[in-house]
Each structure stands twice: as structure tokens, then as C-alpha cells.
Amino acid sequence: MINFVVNDKEVHSEQPADTPLLWVIREELGLTGTKFGCGIAQCGACTVFLDGRPLRSCSLPVSALGGGDVTTIEAIAGPEAEAVQRAWVARDVPQCGYCQSGQVMSAVALLREVKKPSDRDIDLAMNGNICRCAAYIRIRAAIKDAARALEG
Ligand code: FES
Numbered sequence: 001m002i003n004f005v006v007n008d009k010e011v012h013s014e015q016p017a018d019t020p021l022l023w024v025i026r027e028e029l030g031l032t033g034t035k036f037g038c039g040i041a042q043c044g045a046c047t048v049f050l051d052g053r054p055l056r057s058c059s060l061p062v063s064a065l066g067g068g069d070v071t072t073i074e075a076i077a078g079p080e081a082e083a084v085q086r087a088w089v090a091r092d093v094p095q096c097g098y099c100q101s102g103q104v105m106s107a108v109a110l111l112r113e114v115k116k117p118s119d120r121d122i123d124l125a126m127n128g129n130i131c132r133c134a135a136y137i138r139i140r141a142a143i144k145d146a147a148r149a150l151e152g
């Protein structure tokens, strides 16, 4: 049995040790906000936080969690998450929406680290999040809006 925490709830998974965390999140726990895109850590659709840091859940076996604390899009909270969510709505960022939970997770992680991100900071932080609808301009603008809102 593999023990870890997802969104403040203890999980005791009986899945094989090499099962990707994404499978447990979606199939076992029913948290479908986290998406499967490429399955090879290239698109960012499956981004979650492990102990507060973003990672690609499609490529992390549950055996590597080490009792860690996982947060999914369903449970992100705090000022950065609220500012990002408000900015996303105001800018009408999503098109098809498929990539968006991953985009939001990466944006929140960025704003927790960098209070006033430059275009380059945004490009570096969001580089691994692919959007097939090419909403990149709105994503960048929304991150800047969120940063300004957090400044007060
Ligand atoms: S599904 Fe994990 S990075 Fe694409």
C-alpha cells in the first residue's frame, strides 16, 4: 500500500508502484480537473503540486511520492490562486479549456515565487504548458493582471 495526501485527505492506494500519480488522481480519486495530455511530461496538462511545487503527475510513479502532500486544481487556495482565477475569468482566457488547469497551476506557482514577473519570467515558468488553442497572449496578460492585483 502506498500512502500519501491529496487535497488534505489521506490516500492509501493499492495501485502497482509504477502507476502514474495522474491515474490515481483521476481514476481512483475521481479528481478529473487534472488532465491527461501527452503522458510524457511534455505538455503540462497534468500539473499538480507536490509539497507546494509544480510537477507533471503523468510521469511520477505513486511509489515516488514518499508520503508527500499533493494539491490538485480542485483545492488550490490562497491569494495567488484567487488572483489567478479572477484574472482568468476577467480575461476570458480559456478557449477549449483542456490545458487550463495545468496553466493555472503553473501560473499560481510562478506568482508564489515571483511577485512581479517579467515577460521572460512568464515565458520560462509557463514554457512547459502547451496550449493547442494558442491562448498564450491572454495567459500572459492574465498573469500580469493577477500580479498587479496581488500588489494591492
Ligand atoms: S500529460 Fe503530463 S505533461 Fe502532458
Ligand code: FES
Pocket: 094, 095, 096, 097, 098, 099, 100, 130, 131, 132, 133, 134, 135
Ligand atoms: S485552451 Fe484549448 S488547449 Fe489551451
